[in-house]
Amino acid sequence: MTTLKGVNKKETGLFNVYPRFDITLVKAKGVSVFDENGKEYLDLYGGHGVISIGHSHPEYVDQINRQLQKIGFYSNSVNMPIQDELAQKLAEQSGYPEHQLFLCNSGAEANENALKLASFHTGKKKVVSFKGSFHGRTAAALNVTDNTKLSAPINKDNFEVEFIELNDKKALTEALKNKDVCAVIVEGIQGVGGLDAPSEEFFNFLAQSCKEQEALLILDEIQSGYGRTGHFFAHQYANVQADIITMAKGMGNGFPVGGVLIDPKIEASNGLLGTTFGGNHLACAAGIAVLNTLKKESLSENVMQVSNTLISELKTISCIKNIKGKGLMLGVEFDFPIKELRLKLLNDYQIFTGASANPNLLRILPPLNVTTEEIMPFAQALKNLLK
Ligand SMILES: Cc1ncc(COP(=O)(O)O)c(C=O)c1O
Numbered sequence: 001m002t003t004l005k006g007v008n009k010k011e012t013g014l015f016n017v018y019p020r021f022d023i024t025l026v027k028a029k030g031v032s033v034f035d036e037n038g039k040e041y042l043d044l045y046g047g048h049g050v051i052s053i054g055h056s057h058p059e060y061v062d063q064i065n066r067q068l069q070k071i072g073f074y075s076n077s078v079n080m081p082i083q084d085e086l087a088q089k090l091a092e093q094s095g096y097p098e099h100q101l102f103l104c105n106s107g108a109e110a111n112e113n114a115l116k117l118a119s120f121h122t123g124k125k126k127v128v129s130f131k132g133s134f135h136g137r138t139a140a141a142l143n144v145t146d147n148t149k150l151s152a153p154i155n156k157d158n159f160e161v162e163f164i165e166l167n168d169k170k171a172l173t174e175a176l177k178n179k180d181v182c183a184v185i186v187e188g189i190q191g192v193g194g195l196d197a198p199s200e201e202f203f204n205f206l207a208q209s210c211k212e213q214e215a216l217l218i219l220d221e222i223q224s225g226y227g228r229t230g231h232f233f234a235h236q237y238a239n240v241q242a243d244i245i246t247m248a249k250g251m252g253n254g255f256p257v258g259g260v261l262i263d264p265k266i267e268a269s270n271g272l273l274g275t276t277f278g279g280n281h282l283a284c285a286a287g288i289a290v291l292n293t294l295k296k297e298s299l300s301e302n303v304m305q306v307s308n309t310l311i312s313e314l315k316t317i318s319c320i321k322n323i324k325g326k327g328l329m330l331g332v333e334f335d336f337p338i339k340e341l342r343l344k345l346l347n348d349y350q351i352f353t354g355a356s357a358n359p360n361l362l363r364i365l366p367p368l369n370v371t372t373e374e375i376m377p378f379a380q381a382l383k384n385l386l387k
Pocket residue numbers: 048106107108109111134135136137187191192220221222223224248249
C-alpha cells in the first residue's frame with residue numbers, strides 16, 4: 001500500500017525535505033510510468049506538470065542522444081547556434097515573434113531574472129502579485145509568492161510586494177496609482193494555488209493598467225505555458241501581450257531548462273544577466289525536440305479535444321462540484337478533502353494525480369499527447385470510487 005511518507009534521512013543520506021510515495025520508477029513511455037516490479041501507472045501529473053510531449057518521446061530521446069555524441073556542454077562564452085535555433089522556433093510558435101529569449105535552468109530562476117529585468121528597466125522596486133500565487137522558492141521569486149511559511153528570516157524585509165485578489169480591478173488600480181511599481185507578476189492559471197485564473201476582462205484591464213502606470217507585466221507561464229491549455233501560453237485566450245513571459249517545466253519535457261521571453265524595448269547589455277549552465281547544448285536539444293513535436297503532432301488540437309471529452313464525462317459525476325482550469329491543466333473540485341481519493345487512485349487504479357493548496361482539489365497535468373482512450377480510465381476510476 002502506497003502512502004505519502006517522509007524519507008528517512010539516515011537511510012538515504014539525503015536532506016529530508018520531500019514527502020514521497022513509496023514507489024520507485026525505473027521506466028517511462030508516453031503517459032505510462034513503470035515501477036521496479038513492472039507495475040504500470042497512468043501518469044496524469046507528469047512530475048509536477050513537466051512532461052509535455054510524453055515520457056521518452058522518440059524525437060526527444062533521439063535529439064538528446066545525437067547532441068550528446070557531438071557536444072553536451074559549453075558555457076555562454078562561445079557561439080551557440082543551437083540557442084538561436086531554439087529562439088527562432090519559439091518566436092515562430094509562441095505568438096511572440098519579436099520577444100528575445102534568455103535561457104536559464106528552472107522556473108524560480110526564470111522569475112528571478114524577470115523581476116530583476118523589470119527593476120533594471122524601470123528603476124523601481126515595488127512589485128504587485130496575487131493572493132494564492134506561487135512563483136518559486138528563491139529570493140525574489142519567493143518574495144512575490146503568497147506563502148509566508150516558505151520564507152526564512154533572510155527572506156523577510158526584501159523589496160515591497162503588494163498581494164491583491166485575482167480579478168480585483170479596484171485593488172489593482174489602487175496598487176499602481178503611485179507609479180512606483182516595477183512589475184505586476186501573474187500566473188496564466190494558478191497551479192500550486194489551485195487553478196484560479198484571471199478572467200479575460202481582467203487580463204485586458206491588467207495589461208492596459210500596467211501600460212498607463214509604467215509597470216511591466218510579467219506572465220508566469222512556467223506551469224500553464226507550452227501548449228498546456230490549447231494556446232501556447234494560457235494568457236493568450238485573452239489576446240493580451242506581456243512584456244516578459246517566464247517558462248520552464250514543459251519547455252524541456254524533463255530536461256532542466258527555463259526561459260524568459262523579453263520585449264525588445266528592454267535593452268540587453270553585457271553582464272546584465274548570466275548563468276553557467278543556462279542554454280547548454282543538451283538543454284537546447286531537449287527544447288527543440290519539444291517545439292518540433294508540439295508542431296508536428298498538432299498537440300494544441302489534441303489538448304482541446306481530449307480536454308473537452310474528459311470534462312463532459314466528469315460533469316456526469318454528481319459529487320464533482322467544479323472543474324477549473326483549461327485544456328490539460330485541470331482542477332477537479334469536491335466538497336471534501338481529496339487526500340484519501342488521491343491515494344486510492346494511485347493504490348487501486350495506478351493513476352498519478354496532483355494536489356494543490358486547495359485541499360478539495362485534484363490537479364490534473366497529463367502529457368499533452370495523451371489520448372481520450374488513455375485518459376478515460378481516470379473518469380471511470382472516479383466513478384467507481386465515488387459510488
Ligand atoms: C507557476 C510557477 N512558477 C514558478 C515555479 C517554480 O519552478 P521551479 O520549481 O522550476 O523553480 C513553479 C513550480 O511549481 C510554478 O508552478
